[in-house]
Amino acid sequence: RHGCEGSxxxxxxxCRHHLQASLDVRFPLPxxxxxxxxxxxxxxxxxxxxxxxxxSQDQEANTRAAGFVIxxxxxxxxxxxxxxxxVFDPYIPPEGDARLSSLSREGLKQxxxxxxxxxxxxxxxxxxKEHDPEFTAKSFAVKAQxxxxxxxxxxxxxxxxxxxxxxxxxxxxxxxxxxxxxxxxWRFVESLEPPKVVHARCPDMVTKGNLYGQVTVRMHxxxxxxxxxxxxxxxxxxxxxxxDVLEYLVLERHLINPYxxxxxxxxxxxxxxxxxxxxxxTIMIPGPELKPGEEFEELNYEVPKPKAVQWHK
Amino acid sequence: MATSVMSRGGQxxxxxxxxxxxxxxxxxxHKPQQHFIHTSVSLDVNKxxxxxxxxxxPPQQPGEAQRPAEVHHCRRQIKYSKDKMWYLAKMIRxxxxxxxxxxxxxxxxxxxxxxxxxxxxxxxxxxxNHNVEYKSNLxxxxxxxxxxxxxxxxxxxxxxxCGVMDKVxxxxxxxLVEGPPPKVEQKTGFDQAxxxxxxxxxxxxxxxx
Numbered sequence: 001r002h003g004c005e006g007s008x009x010x011x012x013x014x015c016r017h018h019l020q021a022s023l024d025v026r027f028p029l030p031x032x033x034x035x036x037x038x039x040x041x042x043x044x045x046x047x048x049x050x051x052x053x054x055x056s057q058d059q060e061a062n063t064r065a066a067g068f069v070i071x072x073x074x075x076x077x078x079x080x081x082x083x084x085x086x087v088f089d090p091y092i093p094p095e096g097d098a099r100l101s102s103l104s105r106e107g108l109k110q111x112x113x114x115x116x117x118x119x120x121x122x123x124x125x126x127x128x129k130e131h132d133p134e135f136t137a138k139s140f141a142v143k144a145q146x147x148x149x150x151x152x153x154x155x156x157x158x159x160x161x162x163x164x165x166x167x168x169x170x171x172x173x174x175x176x177x178x179x180x181x182x183x184x185x186w187r188f189v190e191s192l193e194p195p196k197v198v199h200a201r202c203p204d205m206v207t208k209g210n211l212y213g214q215v216t217v218r219m220h221x222x223x224x225x226x227x228x229x230x231x232x233x234x235x236x237x238x239x240x241x242x243x244d245v246l247e248y249l250v251l252e253r254h255l256i257n258p259y260x261x262x263x264x265x266x267x268x269x270x271x272x273x274x275x276x277x278x279x280x281x282t283i284m285i286p287g288p289e290l291k292p293g294e295e296f297e298e299l300n301y302e303v304p305k306p307k308a309v310q311w312h313k
Numbered sequence: 314m315a316t317s318v319m320s321r322g323g324q325x326x327x328x329x330x331x332x333x334x335x336x337x338x339x340x341x342x343h344k345p346q347q348h349f350i351h352t353s354v355s356l357d358v359n360k361x362x363x364x365x366x367x368x369x370x371p372p373q374q375p376g377e378a379q380r381p382a383e384v385h386h387c388r389r390q391i392k393y394s395k396d397k398m399w400y401l402a403k404m405i406r407x408x409x410x411x412x413x414x415x416x417x418x419x420x421x422x423x424x425x426x427x428x429x430x431x432x433x434x435x436x437x438x439x440x441x442n443h444n445v446e447y448k449s450n451l452x453x454x455x456x457x458x459x460x461x462x463x464x465x466x467x468x469x470x471x472x473x474x475c476g477v478m479d480k481v482x483x484x485x486x487x488x489l490v491e492g493p494p495p496k497v498e499q500k501t502g503f504d505q506a507x508x509x510x511x512x513x514x515x516x517x518x519x520x521x522x
Contacts, residue, residue, distance in 0.1 A: 183372050228372040229444035231380040281446040 082257075083168035083265065084205060084212050087250050087312045089120075091199035091216040093270040097246065124200035128213045131255040141195040143262065144217040144251050149188045151175075151264050156184045167264045168252055174266070181230045189222040189242045198248070202255070211255040214265060219247045236279050250312065271310040362387045362486050366443075382445045382491040383454070386435035387484060390461045391427055395483035398424045398458035402485065407494055410436060410451040428485060435489050445491050452494035456487045 063070070129135050151166040155175055167175060199216035223245050225237040252265035288301055365385040373380060391398070401424050405413040410432065417429040432453075439445040461482035468478035 181367060181369050183369065185372070226372075229382075230369055231382050231444075232370040232373040233379055233382075233444070234372075235444060281444065 081205075082254055082260075083170050083252055083263070084203065084214070085170060087266055087268065088203040088214060089201050090250075090268055090310070090312050091248060092310060093198075093218075093248055093268065095270075095272050097218075097270075118199070121198075121200045124202040124213070125197075125215075127202045127211070128200065128215070128255060131211070131213075132253075137197040140215065140262075141197050141217050144197075144215070144249060145191065145195045145219060145221075147251065147262065147264055148219070148249055152186050152188070155179075156186050165261065165263070171264055171266050179227075182235070183228040183232070185224075185226040185228070185239055187224045187239075187242075189224060191219070191221045192244065193220040195219045209256065212252055213255045214250055214252045215262075216268065217249045217251065219245075219249060221245055221247070234280060236277065266312050268312045269310065271308045358389075382439065382443050384435050384439040384443050384445070384451075384489045385486070386431060386438065386489070387486040388427065388431045389484045390482045391424070391485055392480075393424045393427065393483055394481045395458050395460050397422065398428075398483050398485060401425055401428055402456045402458050405453050406456050407497065408453055409449070409494055410453065410489060411449055413453050424485075428487075431485060431487060432489070435487055439489060439491075450491055450493075451489040452492070454488045454490040456485075458483050458485045460484075 125135070125137065147166055151163060154162040154166065158179075163175075164172065196218050197215055198218045201214050202211055203214065204211050221244075222242045224239055224242045226234060226239040227236045229235045248268040248270070250265045250268060251262050253262045254260040285303060287296065288299065290296060290299075362385050365383075370380060401417070401420065401422060405416060405428070408416070414429055414432060417425040417432070436448050436451065439451060440448050445451065461484050463482060464480035466478040466480060468476040470476055
């Protein structure tokens with residue numbers, strides 16, 4: 001047989017080799033061993049633990065007497081944190097961005113404001129260049145768009161490994177949540193304006209030297225998105241109709257780590273963004289609690305609208 | 314610090330060996346016995362019914378008829394007899410969900426209350442997770458019960474005789490499908506009789522002229 005000893009506790013058929021087939025199944029069972037609960041009236045002397053405990057205690061005493069000091073063992077497990085928990089000092093996009101043409105007066109004002117980036121951003125970019133000498137704003141913007149497109153493509157195919165390398169751990173659950181049993185069809189049609197770096201910050205977490213770089217990139221593009229539910233029915237969007245999308249992407253990198261990569265960290269949704277398209281199906285919104293005798297129509301209840309606040313996803 | 318697995322007479326123990334900077338093996342301390350295996354009673358529970366909810370269908374073309382949403386739900390090891398549960402399961406087969414819930418609510422059996430909970434859970438799941446639009450637009454497509462794991466006890470008879478008393482448990486499964494329930498054609502006695510007569514008329518004698 002394959003070298004596993006059958007014993008009283010673990011019958012042969014349930015050894016690891018026999019269970020290998022079940023482990024290869026799509027939803028593998030845990031390695032579970034049934035324990036016989038038969039009462040034993042004869043307890044063999046080897047199971048008596050008391051003698052062993054005293055023996056080990058004597059041993060410990062001997063070692064301490066001999067002078068060998070063993071450092072205390074901590075039952076710890078180290079965790080590697082490769083990304084920050086949020087966007088630090090988020091970029092506030094100016095109102096009416098991408099709606100005003102450059103020729104009008106307001107458009108010119110916006111352009112001038114955009115051109116002179118904040119001093120903090122310049123400092124941050126300088127810091128990033130210290131750690132990554134090949135960093136330039138223009139090349140990075142193009143790279144950021146490529147990362148964005150690749151990340152969303154791997155999301156549609158649901159390629160977990162590739163997605164983890166393109167997207168930070170904070171962004172991953174937000175992208176993936178709820179989509180496991182749905183089919184996503186996403187296509188990047190074209191880019192309407194060349195992507196641009198608008199904002200950069202270099203926060204350091206916990207200790208002083210632990211630098212993370214966060215860069216915000218503005219992207220105006222055309223995309224199609226269609227979400228199908230578990231049964232192949234269209235839930236939202238359409239595959240043929242492309243939409244113009246203005247996005248502010250935040251990419252992050254652990255600058256100190258020489259093997260760090262720029263990964264998508266989140267998106268900034270401005271306060272003046274138009275409301276999202278509603279889902280195809282009707283949804284019930286919980287209404288006010290009625291007292292006995294009251295009618296809902298008489299209350300003139302208005303559905304509360306969410307406040308227009310900038311949030312970053 | 315290195316760990317090694319030793320199997321000694323069937324028991325698996327993990328022993329840790331400590332190395333100092335002199336890289337000589339010092340002492341082996343027995344940690345309190347850490348068994349990293351999970352011991353449980355039942356290994357071979359069939360979870361196929363729950364897995365039916367994880368099946369993803371490919372997107373439909375715009376011309377195709379819409380596939381109705383299906384939700385599978387079950388409850389395991391209900392303390393009730395599978396034969397008694399069958400009567401209730403058979404009763405609600407093919408009913409709309411509201412009709413089924415009202416019937417179960419006013420039924421006096423113990424299993425009715427449990428079944429009602431199961432169906433309400435399934436309805437909630439359907440609306441929340443499986444993109445069902447209207448919670449009343451569901452009907453019971455499949456509903457059945459089968460035997461769960463029985464506990465065995467001793468039943469004392471007269472004259473010092475013993476028997477095995479089974480503490481019965483059952484599983485209950487239900488499948489809700491979106492849409493109006495399919496209409497079952499009601500055959501009257503007259504139709505059945507007509508069919509019978511036609512069957513008799515269409516008989517032929519083989520090898521005849």
